[in-house]
Amino acid sequence: MNKENNVCVVVDSGSSMRESSPEVKEREISILPLEVKFLENGTWVPYLDSELSADEFYNKMAESKILPQTSGAVTGRASKLYESLAKESDSIISIHITAKHSVAHESALLAANLVMEANPEVLIEVIDSKIVSIGTWFLAEKAALLSAEGYPLEDIKRLLLETVPKIDLITFLPSLNNLIKGGRVPALKGMIGNLLNIKPIIGFIDGQIRELSKTRTISKAKQELVSRFTGIKEEVVKLAILHTNNEEGARELQMDLASYYPGTIPVYEAGPVLGVHAGSGAVGIALLKK
Known part of the structure; x- marks a missing residue:
C-alpha cells in the first residue's frame, strides 16, 4: 500500500476539541481523548471526556463534593492511534497540553517510542504546547496547515516549537x-x-x-x-x-x-x-x- 507524503496530526482533547468539531474534520486532525474521573460511591470512575457532553460534565462537577480529576495517561490509546495512522503515513506529529499539569505528553512520548520501535520506518514527534485548551489547538491547526502545504515533519516540528512562546x-x-x-x-x-x-x-x-x-x-x-x-x-x-x-x-x-x-x-x-x-x-x- 502506498502511503501519503503528508504528516498526520494528532492533538489531545485537552485542546477543547472533539472528533465531531467542524474544525477537526476540516483539518483532518486526529483527537486523542483524555480521561476525567469522578468520585462515585467511594470509587474514582473514569470517563473519556468525549463520552460526556459539556452540560453533563458541568452538572456532574457541580454535584460532586470532591473535585474531579483529569488523567493524561494515554499510552495505550495513543499507541493504537499511532499504529493506525502509521498505515497512512510514515510521519506523525502529536501535540499535547502542558506537561507541567498533565502526563499526556509523557504518556504520548512513551507510546511514540513503542510504535517507532515496532515500525522503524515511522517517525513520530511529540510536542509539549506548554498551554491548554484553544492555545494547544492553535498549534494543531498550524501543523495541519503546514502538512497540507507539503512541509516535512522536521520543519513542522521546528515551526511549532518557534510558535509555542507566541x-x-x-x-x-x-x-x-x-x-x-x-x-x-x-x-x-x-x-x-x-x-x-x-x-x-x-x-x-x-x-x-x-x-x-x-x-x-x-x-x-x-x-x-x-x-x-x-x-x-x-x-x-x-x-x-x-x-x-x-x-x-x-x-x-x-x-x-x-x-x-x-x-x-x-x-x-x-x-x-x-x-x-x-x-x-x-x-x-x-x-x-x-
Whole structure:
C-alpha cells in the first residue's frame, strides 16, 4: 500500500476539541481523548471526556463534593492511534497540553517510542504546547496547515516549537472554589478571597498556571481581559474566546473585543481539563502573536 507524503496530526482533547468539531474534520486532525474521573460511591470512575457532553460534565462537577480529576495517561490509546495512522503515513506529529499539569505528553512520548520501535520506518514527534485548551489547538491547526502545504515533519516540528512562546491564554475565574478544592490555593486564603469577591485572572508562564492579577467584579475582570488584549493588539494575528459553561459572558466579551480586532473572533467551550481548574463560569482569551 502506498502511503501519503503528508504528516498526520494528532492533538489531545485537552485542546477543547472533539472528533465531531467542524474544525477537526476540516483539518483532518486526529483527537486523542483524555480521561476525567469522578468520585462515585467511594470509587474514582473514569470517563473519556468525549463520552460526556459539556452540560453533563458541568452538572456532574457541580454535584460532586470532591473535585474531579483529569488523567493524561494515554499510552495505550495513543499507541493504537499511532499504529493506525502509521498505515497512512510514515510521519506523525502529536501535540499535547502542558506537561507541567498533565502526563499526556509523557504518556504520548512513551507510546511514540513503542510504535517507532515496532515500525522503524515511522517517525513520530511529540510536542509539549506548554498551554491548554484553544492555545494547544492553535498549534494543531498550524501543523495541519503546514502538512497540507507539503512541509516535512522536521520543519513542522521546528515551526511549532518557534510558535509555542507566541501563544497566550488568559482567563478570569468566577470564584476560587475549584482552586481551593484542587489544593492550588490554601483553604483559608481561598475562603478570604471568596469573601472579598476576588475574581483572579490566570495565565500560563512556561507551561505553569500562574495568577496574573486580581479583580473584585466580573465586569472588572472582563475589562482586565480587554485591557490586556489592547495592550498587545498590534502583535496579535489570531484571537479566540473560550468559556466554561458561560456562553453569554463569552459573547459579551466577543462584542467588546470586536471594536479592537478586525478579524473573526470564534467562541469555544473549553473542555474538562480547563473546566476542572477554572470551574463553571470562566471566560478567557487565547491569542497567537507575531
